[in-house]
Amino acid sequence: MVARPKLLVTRRIFPEVLERLEAHFEVASNQDDEEWSAEALRARVSDCEALFVVASDRVDAALLGAAPKLRIVSTGSVGYNHIDLAACSARGVVVGNTPDVLTEATADMAWTLLMAAARRVSESERWLRDGQWKRWAFDQFLGADLFRSTLGIIGMGRIGSAVARRARGFEMTVLYSNRSRAANEAELGAQFVPRDELLARADHVVLVLPYSQATHHTIGERELALMKPTATLVNIARGGIVDDAALARALEEGRIAAAGLDVYENEPALNPALLDAPGIVLTPHIGSATRSSRVGMAMLAADNLIAFAEGRPLPAPVRVG
Numbered sequence: 001m002v003a004r005p006k007l008l009v010t011r012r013i014f015p016e017v018l019e020r021l022e023a024h025f026e027v028a029s030n031q032d033d034e035e036w037s038a039e040a041l042r043a044r045v046s047d048c049e050a051l052f053v054v055a056s057d058r059v060d061a062a063l064l065g066a067a068p069k070l071r072i073v074s075t076g077s078v079g080y081n082h083i084d085l086a087a088c089s090a091r092g093v094v095v096g097n098t099p100d101v102l103t104e105a106t107a108d109m110a111w112t113l114l115m116a117a118a119r120r121v122s123e124s125e126r127w128l129r130d131g132q133w134k135r136w137a138f139d140q141f142l143g144a145d146l147f148r149s150t151l152g153i154i155g156m157g158r159i160g161s162a163v164a165r166r167a168r169g170f171e172m173t174v175l176y177s178n179r180s181r182a183a184n185e186a187e188l189g190a191q192f193v194p195r196d197e198l199l200a201r202a203d204h205v206v207l208v209l210p211y212s213q214a215t216h217h218t219i220g221e222r223e224l225a226l227m228k229p230t231a232t233l234v235n236i237a238r239g240g241i242v243d244d245a246a247l248a249r250a251l252e253e254g255r256i257a258a259a260g261l262d263v264y265e266n267e268p269a270l271n272p273a274l275l276d277a278p279g280i281v282l283t284p285h286i287g288s289a290t291r292s293s294r295v296g297m298a299m300l301a302a303d304n305l306i307a308f309a310e311g312r313p314l315p316a317p318v319r320v321g
């Protein structure tokens with residue numbers, strides 16, 4: 001019998017996915033979900049042909065250098081900014097990701113954060129739990145309208161489109177900005193506008209663009225200054241797209257009204273200023289966290305690995321070159 005290739009899985013994965021992988025690989029999986037340092041990861045991957053990671057694992061030249069047999073990296077995420085594609089290409093390492101299966105859950109999360117932030121859900125719940133609710137008042141916790149408001153979506157890919165589709169039920173005007181015009185803009189009823197115009201006109205801004213050097217701090221001091229003082233900002237894309245310190249200041253100074261964040265610079269160590277900022281709703285990177293979406297992601301990451309092991313094209317390849 002031919003030896004099965006060695007696969008390292010850096011996180012605990014669903015039993016049904018582990019079972020599928022074990023039929024094709026000799027699997028070492030982190031089922032206890034221990035925290036592995038970069039050094040520990042390098043040691044564990046040193047004799048592996050295949051690696052299953054998530055977005056919080058850095059796959060850089062140092063890791064690849066420590067894994068001379070590595071042929072495939074499969075990430076259980078749609079984003080792949082944690083993987084050095086040039087270094088993978090130089091070493092002939094194939095990369096796969098998990099698009100589509102998380103689109104709807106992540107779009108739902110954008111709306112969850114948007115509604116919670118615009119209507120001050122976290123803030124009013126904290127107040128209630130603190131025993132401060134003694135009297136009802138007309139002007140308590142006034143939020144912003146969603147119905148018939150203007151939504152600005154920055155990044156009109158799969159998830160941006162799913163966010164836009166949901167806006168129809170709220171009879172919103174939808175503006176979007178993107179690297180290029182979206183072929184589905186008529187179907188979505190979305191208007192393509194320059195980013196600065198979007199920021200100035202939108203009542204609510206949702207960020208759905210991938211992270212790269214080019215998108216680093218897409219929203220910083222200058223952009224926050226363009227937004228309405230009543231506006232809500234939602235980031236379900238990647239930390240680093242927003243300058244978190246600038247956002248905390250803008251909320252503190254009332255230059256925008258609210259923010260809903262699922263992703264942060266330097267996760268999971270949040271900028272403490274965000275914790276104290278008014279009008280903010282914070283979640284711990286759970287955009288894709290529904291059972292069906294996460295099982296779908298893990299299965300697709302496994303499908304990429306199995307296809308590679310069987311010499312078939314990956315169902316969801318990332319272009320490395």
Ligand code: 8YV
Pocket residue numbers: 053054055056076077078079080102285287288289
């Ligand atoms: C993941 C994500 O849950 O897919 C992505 O890019 O950010 C999330 O859906 C998370 O990053 C784990 O890999």
